[in-house]
Amino acid sequence: MSISFAPGGFHPPHIHADRYGEIEGKPFDVHITRRLLGYLRPYRREMALAVLFMLVSSGLTLLTPYLIKKTIDEHIAVGNAQGLRTMALAILGCFVLDFFAQWRQRYTLNKVGNNILRTMRDQLFRHYQVLSMSFFDQRGTGTLISRMLSDVGVINELLSQGIVTMAGDIVMVVSVSIVMIAINAPLALLSLSVLPVMALSAYLFGKKARAAFRRTREKVSILTGRLAEDINAMRVIEAFAQEDRMSREFDQINRDNRDANVSAVALSSFFTPAMEVLSVIATCIILWVGGRAVAGGTLTLGVIVAFLTYTSRLFQPVLDLSMVFTTWQAAMAGGERIFEILDLVPDVKDAPSAKPLTDVRGHIVFDHVDFEYVPGVPVLQDVSFEIKPGETVALVGATGAGKTTIALLLVRFYDVTGGRILIDGHDIREIKVADLRRLLGVVPQEPFLFQGTIAYNIAFGRPEATREEIIAAAKAANAHDFIMRLPNGYDTEVLESSTNLSLGQRQLICLARVILAQPQILILDEATSSVDLRTEGLIQDALEKLMAGRTSLVIAHRLATVQRAGQILVVDEGRIIERGTHAELLALNGVYAQLYRTQFLTLEEAPVAVGAK
Amino acid sequence: MRLYWRVLKYMREYWVPQAVAYLCMLAINGVLILSPQITRRIIDVGIGKQQMDVLAWMSLALVGLTVLRGAFRFGEGYLSELVSQGIAYRMRNQLYWKLHSLSFSYHDRAQTGQLLSRATSDVERLRELTGRGLLRLVDSIVLLISTTVVLLRMQPTLAVLSLAVMPLVAIIMRRYMAQQQPAFRERQNLMAVMTTRLEQNLLGVSVVRGFAQEPQEIARFAAVNDDIYDISMVTARRSSFTMPFIVLLASIGTVLILWIGGRMVIAGQLTLGALVAFNSYVLQLVNPMRRLGFIVTRLVEAHASAERVFEILDAESEVKNKPGAIELGPIRGEVTFEHVSFQYVGGSKVLDDVSFHVEPGQVVALLGPTGAGKSTITNLIPRFYDVTEGRVLIDGIDVRDVTLESLRRQIGIVLQETQLFGSTVRENITFGRPDATEEEMIAAAKAAAAHDFIMRFPKGYDTEVGERGITLSGGQRQRIAIARALLLNPRILILDDATSSVDTETEQQIQKALEALMEGRTSFIIAQRVSTVRNADLILVVDRGRIVAQGRHEDLIRESGVYADIYYRQLRQEDRVPQMALAGRDG
Known part of the structure; x- marks a missing residue:
């Protein structure tokens, strides 16, 4: 569902969000990794600290058993009570220190992780604010939400916990390897020979795992998207009693999500034991080769025992690394999806030469404007017209003729594909987007209200407005009376479903919103289609006051509304086919006159009405 | 506790794979105990006594055992994932179903972002709990208990000493859980608030852009993002202290044993070997404690999530089939409102004593100012809401006496918002x-x-x-x-301002087509244009929740001041017709 302001005609084809899945990506993508690590840069100090604490802590974990052994062998065994007390206190000191290191390490990592989470969410949200409208036409709300929630979460897991674990593991692997080589180089190299095999299998596994994790990310975003859509459409589903069918469809999506997750975990559950088997093979190599060497008298038994201890210390971190690798794969899949969005360059953005706009008179020119949402399917063709400052121009034509598109181009939700649009002689692409939009006030076809109070909604375009100004705007839009009848007046919360307000009432609030914003140029797109006629009559005066001295573009089906426009443009299939004042167009006796007569006729069939005149 | 049980009940359906997963977990522990024995044999016998065949066989056995352990580990990981994903799947389906069965009034108040975050992130937390979380919990508890038993059997005095810190640990954990629970709840709520803000921003993107309010939106989002950060840090500060602290307490037990046990050895009350063995078992207590601390955090988080999920599952639908509701047979389409009043939950009265009667096949038009209650009247017919007072009858049957499906299938409705x-x-x-x-x-x-x-x-x-x-x-x-x-092909058709965005010419086409289709169907039309309304068999003029006039056009124009007012006002508005148009009409 596209909200408010729906242009008629065609829309971009299906640049599907899930371009993944077809390609099995590289298990290790340098670019994504580098960008992910970039998030850690501001926290270099903290990360260094965390690694330090981690090293202290793992050092202590190695030291304590040694101290205990020493206590037993050298103090208890010889009956040295004095030494026993000293050692016990030393061990206690180790534990306390370890506690401190762990505490600070956890805290630091949590802090970094939460900071990164916050940054990424903020970054995504900011980017959503500048992306082109065409982007939102193509992506479901649910998908975009899911990137913000779950993809960001996986990345955080890697950056905060994963990286430090990895750093510690690598330090451990390297230092243990060095010690082993120092003790007995041939045996060490032999037992380390499984490492390349491990690396290779990790690489192969990574390839598959990334595809699997990518699938899980995709499925969860489909699931979220579907949920979001159906929750919004719950009324229609209930009204048509289609709960069964929709539930079946949801069941399928839900099932797919489950299966994708189970198979991804199956892969990683297989991977870890496979690595363990490799490490045991290394142990056996040591035992076998070492055993023969002992038999041959070239090696002592003590060396073998030491080696066995070391290999277990070596392969545990390797196994942990493989776990981190899994996190890495998931984070990479998430990173891909997030960077894909962050890398999108908005079509509509400030040109480097964009100027701030001052002293606007409101002179609008459409100069041979062409537009297409989908290349090759023109929606507007060669549209040219001029609105003089303060003039009102009305657009008339069948649904889907392109009237709304004209309005969308003026506020630069899309850029023209041919020709140009000028305001006071400046191409709107040369004006700062924010300035342009502040200049223009749009009352859209579909009145969108945000959750929040009615006052908040009216003041949306001018959050600093006082309560008096808000009330004045509401009065001008003829909304004040019904607002005062609501339980909490202006502080009544607008429910998300907006059921506490009728469609017409929402249109009035949108109108008040624009009145309060005091734009120099007004665009009314069927602004009062759902307002009853009595109310509309009342608003009409307010609108006329508002439009006085302002350049206005009005789209309406009720021709009564457009009759007073200085110029009427009849739009048909993306072209302007007639233009002139109401009287001129009637005299022309073309499409407009025809439209006018149809509308008029339906009314005039009532004999009573004619009599009443 | 009650909530945890309820989550655990979901496992019943998957008890076979779940049981196998737990057996795998126990088997892994068995293998872990066995492996060192083999290694010892290899060293002592194989290498030490130069029995190469023992070395070979035992090495093979070691590899075999590891493969076996791998298989168990795979089984444990895969099956527990299978179960937990199955539970998440079941919960989501239940939530989805529940959302369907809840009435309009629930959805009126509910926020999409809230529902969404419960069905995704809260369910995910519960999934983690029912999968690995619980497995690790059981694993740790088994290890703790078996170690404790061994310790008690070995040396009761020392064992009591080493376990002395346990009550303290329990107290700390309890306090920790009690503190974290509200914080986690708050965090999950804030997550939902954030989801809602994001969703609103995305849905209202054209308004945000149109009014150039991006900076304000960013600030609003940043505010909740900061709140999430703050509350996450509050929980992080507690958890990063408490978890290592519990481990420290357990470690203090080890030191006590070493010290006091050492003195006993020195005093000749204990052998050195016994102390060493005892100490290595005590060390085994530390790891499960460490894990336990981690799982406890998860448990608390899951509790907050369970509350949020079950809150939806337990919501009572205000509109539901009453026991013994009958299947509504094919209807003729007679509709009667008997002194109907209605108010939204917590709201003011929207309809007040509305009564009218519609014969099968009649066309009814509802007319009145914006917000008068027209849509509310039509929403009561398919029973989207239940009346507060009075009755709505179809063919003389109260709509509350029939099943919703059979009722709604015979009513076609075009809602105001498409x-x-x-x-x-x-x-x-x-x-x-x-x-x-x-x-x-x-x-x-x-x-x-x-x-x-x-x-x-x-x-x-x-x-x-x-x-x-x-x-x-x-x-x-x-x-x-x-x-x-x-x-x-409904017997009753409701068009709630269904053509407001359609141009007049198209509307006329639709109207013509509808006229043919409405033959023999009861139809309700809400429209702003009098032209649409004029030919109706019954016109209801609604104002502020009451029917102020009803009848046919000809009667109302004479008898009802309100109707005449609306009618002429509209005519005047659409009537600024120069003679030219009238001339064109003939030519």
Whole structure:
């Protein structure tokens, strides 16, 4: 569902969000990794600290058993009570220190992780604010939400916990390897020979795992998207009693999500034991080769025992690394999806030469404007017209003729594909987007209200407005009376479903919103289609006051509304086919006159009405 | 506790794979105990006594055992994932079902972002708990208990000493859980607030852009983002202290043993070997404690999530089939409102003593100012809400006495706001009757004056609409929604301002088609245009929740001041007709 302001005609084809899945990506993508690590840069100090604490802590974990052994062998065994007390206190000191290191390490990592989470969410949200409208036409709300929630979460897991674990593991692997080589180089190299095999299998596994994790990310975003859509459409589903069918469809999506997750975990559950088997093979190599060497008298038994201890210390971190690798794969899949969005360059953005706009008179020119949402399917063709400052121009034509598109181009939700649009002689692409939009006030076809109070909604375009100004705007839009009848007046919360307000009432609030914003140029797109006629009559005066001295573009089906426009443009299939004042167009006796007569006729069939005149 | 049990009950369905997963877990522990024995044999016998065959066999056994352990580990990981994913799947389906069964009044108050975050992130937390979380919990507890038993048997005095810190640990954990629980709850709530803000921003993107309010939106989002950060740090500060602290307490036990046990050895009350063995077992207590601390955090988080999920599952639907509700047979379409009053939950009275009677096949028009209660009246017919007072009868049967499905299937409704699904035009039109034939679908589309514009789309009826497809204009969407309702071939048709965004010419086409279709059907039309209303068999003039006048046009124009007022006002407005137009009418 596209909200408010729906242009008629065609829309971009299906640049599907899930371009993944077809390609099995590289298990290790340098670019994504580098960008992910970039998030850690501001926290270099903290990360260094965390690694330090981690090293202290793992050092202590190695030291304590040694101290205990020493206590037993050298103090208890010889009956040295004095030494026993000293050692016990030393061990206690180790534990306390370890506690401190762990505490600070956890805290630091949590802090970094939460900071990164916050940054990424903020970054995504900011980017959503500048992306082109065409982007939102193509992506479901649910998908975009899911990137913000779950993809960001996986990345955080890697950056905060994963990286430090990895750093510690690598330090451990390297230092243990060095010690082993120092003790007995041939045996060490032999037992380390499984490492390349491990690396290779990790690489192969990574390839598959990334595809699997990518699938899980995709499925969860489909699931979220579907949920979001159906929750919004719950009324229609209930009204048509289609709960069964929709539930079946949801069941399928839900099932797919489950299966994708189970198979991804199956892969990683297989991977870890496979690595363990490799490490045991290394142990056996040591035992076998070492055993023969002992038999041959070239090696002592003590060396073998030491080696066995070391290999277990070596392969545990390797196994942990493989776990981190899994996190890495998931984070990479998430990173891909997030960077894909962050890398999108908005079509509509400030040109480097964009100027701030001052002293606007409101002179609008459409100069041979062409537009297409989908290349090759023109929606507007060669549209040219001029609105003089303060003039009102009305657009008339069948649904889907392109009237709304004209309005969308003026506020630069899309850029023209041919020709140009000028305001006071400046191409709107040369004006700062924010300035342009502040200049223009749009009352859209579909009145969108945000959750929040009615006052908040009216003041949306001018959050600093006082309560008096808000009330004045509401009065001008003829909304004040019904607002005062609501339980909490202006502080009544607008429910998300907006059921506490009728469609017409929402249109009035949108109108008040624009009145309060005091734009120099007004665009009314069927602004009062759902307002009853009595109310509309009342608003009409307010609108006329508002439009006085302002350049206005009005789209309406009720021709009564457009009759007073200085110029009427009849739009048909993306072209302007007639233009002139109401009287001129009637005299022309073309499409407009025809439209006018149809509308008029339906009314005039009532004999009573004619009599009443 | 009650909530945890309820989560655990979900495992019943998967008890076989779950049991196997736990057996695998125990088996892994068994292998872990066995492996060192083999290694010892290899060293002592194989290498030490130079028995190469023992070395060979035992090495093979070691590899075999590891493969076996790998298989168990795979089984444990895979099966627990299978179970937990199955539970998440079941919960999501239940939530989805529940959302369907909840009445409009629930959805009026509910926020999409809230529902969404419960069905995704809260369910995910519960999944983690039922999968690995619980497995590790059981694993740790088994290890703790068995170690404790061994310790007690070995040396009761020392064992009591080493376990002395346990009550303290328990107290700390309890306090920790009690502190974290509200914080986690708060965090989950804030997450939902954030989801809602994001969703609102995305839905209202054109308004945000149109008013150049991006900076304010960013600030609002940043505010909740900061709140999440703050509350996360509050929980992080506690958990990063408490978890290592518990480990420290357990470690203090080890030191005590060493010290006091050492003194006993020195005093000759204990052998050195016994102390060493005892100490290595005590060390085994530390790891499960460490894990336990981690799981406790998860448990607390899951509790907050469980509250949020079950809150939805336990919500009572205000509108539901009453026990013994009957299947409503084919209806004639007589509709009666008997002194109906209605108010939304917590709201003021929207309808007040509304009574009218409609014969089968009549066309009823509802007229009145915006917000008068017209939509509310029509919403009571398919029982989207239940009346607060009075009765709504169809063919003389109270709508509360029949099943919702049988009632709604016979009523076609075009809601004021046209909600289309992000799929093809075809699927949207056949939404209420997926089994409709091509001809039926096209006939409905033609009647709704939608066929022509649909055929102009590149893929006709197979064109995707909505989020990933083409964007339809308001009028086009309304016409698809009308086609959707018409395809149902309903006995009662409700058009709630269904053509407000359609141009007059198209509206006339639709009207003509509808007139033919409305033959013999009871129809309710809410419209702003008097022209639409004039030919109705019954006009209800609604104002501030009351019916202020009812009758036919001819009668009302004479008898009802309000109606006449609306009527002439409209005429005057649409009536600024120069003579030219009238001339054109003939020529």
